[in-house]
Amino acid sequence: MGTRLTLLATAVILAAALPATAHAADSGTPCPGSATCVDGQLADGTPYTFAKPTRWNGAVLVDLDFAAGGLSSALTASLLRRGYAVGGTTRTITGWNIARAVDNQAAALGRFETAFGRARYAIAEGRSMGGMVAAGVAQVYPGRFDAAVPMCGGLGGAVGQWNQKLDTVFTLKTLLFRGTALPVTGIPADVPGTQQQWISAVTAAQATAAGQARIALAAAIGQLPGWGLAADGSTTAVPDTADGVEQGMFLALAGGPLPYLGQAVSSRRSIEQLAGGNPSWNTGVDYARQLTTAEPSQQNAVRRLYERAGLDLRADLGRLAAAPRVSADPAAVRYLERGIVFTGDLRIPVLTVNGTGDQISTVAQQHSYDALVRRAGNASLLRQTYVRTAGHCTYTTGEQQAAIDRMLTRLRTGRWPDTAPRTMNGLAAAADGGPGRYLPYTPPRFNRMYPAVGRPGCASRDARIGSETDVRPSMSERAGFTCGG
CATH class of the missing domain: 3.40.50.1820 (Alpha/Beta hydrolase fold, catalytic domain)
Structure with missing residues (x-):
């Protein structure tokens, strides 16, 4: 140092x-x-x-x-x-x-x-x-x-943030767009086209009860807000119903002036080009557990929307658990670590x-x-x-x-x-001269904390980044932070 x-x-x-x-x-x-x-x-x-x-x-x-x-x-x-x-x-x-x-x-x-x-x-x-x-x-x-x-x-x-974004997009792809070419990682050079494909697909899914339920699940797992901006940039009211929370999640994902999916595509492409590979992983991640840490209003919205759509939430969580996982390129992880941990x-x-x-x-x-x-x-x-x-x-x-x-x-x-x-x-x-909007607030626990401190049962680093074992110690490990147990 x-x-x-x-x-x-x-x-x-x-x-x-x-x-x-x-x-x-x-x-x-x-x-x-x-x-x-x-x-x-x-x-x-x-x-x-x-x-x-x-x-x-x-x-x-x-x-x-x-x-x-x-x-x-x-x-x-x-x-x-x-x-x-x-x-x-x-x-x-x-x-x-x-x-x-x-x-x-x-x-x-x-x-x-x-x-x-x-x-x-x-x-x-x-x-x-x-x-x-x-x-x-x-x-x-x-x-x-x-x-x-x-x-x-x-x-x-950067490492934790992009793991969190992976969770959201992976859940959407697995439950709604499994048979499509929509990319989760490996974003192609046509970034605007890829952004539009993702946003159009999610917008189409929003028109169905099943799509709304699974959009809500993906957003809750990814810890997105259940409150969004309208397409013209105006602020919507803070929702107090399951439908309102889901609409806010959809706006956060694919609506408003800066949709989550647009940034998730463009910045991931930039990072992958700079890092020489994919720096995100979900090996060892339990998405059912992550759902339990979502805001209570979001958990309620997911349950109600699944019931209304006639879908089995436990079955969808099982599909997520069984889906092939994404492993990171260790060199790309090191690139983000060198940025700041x-x-x-x-x-x-x-x-x-x-x-x-x-x-x-x-x-x-x-x-x-x-x-x-x-x-x-x-x-x-x-x-x-x-x-x-x-x-x-x-x-x-x-x-x-x-x-x-x-x-x-x-x-x-x-x-x-x-x-x-x-x-x-x-x-x-x-x-x-305008009213301030500061408020008392306690944020939910971040699902993808990196380095993972004090989290019972979190996997070893080798499991977290994939099957590679020849990996130099990360910045977090050199600083003495390890997975809590």
């Missing part, structure tokens, strides 16, 4: 030595009038952009995606008014190379400090993959960053934000991150918050501002301020 940190520090120094320009950036977006902007490229060609307000509070936010439109966002305007410097990179070069994206945040911070001087508080933050990267920064760069605010990030880690090793405070109806970064993944942090004895450094919202990263400006302001208070005082929903909603309303 010491060698890695030395190499990364050298890379940051070299990157900081490259020239930058202090002018309007962000694809031609003008620098806000009350700020000074700097932009340029990191050593690997990744663009970066920063804006520092005239009255700077000493805090700088570094975001994976800022240079791809951040200067024009309402959140940036709000942050600059409050004295924050804001900026970061894009994912255009790194994509699913998470390790490089994490390193780039430290390199970008170096560029900011070369231009403007050392920040008093450096905070990694971001949404979606940016949330995963921000949490990765907290683990890898506690000496360069002071805190992290990951929002709607895949905090089950969350171990719970925190040295700086982290405040997470997640929507309860997020279909991409499912809320159960927050449980995994919390469990690992507690296992490592670092619970005092973590606070997790939840927002009652459907869709991926669908927060208001005020809700995001509230989380960032709470973290700044934590850094200034050395103690956690109140992050209860009532307080967070008051801060959100003060920031943008």
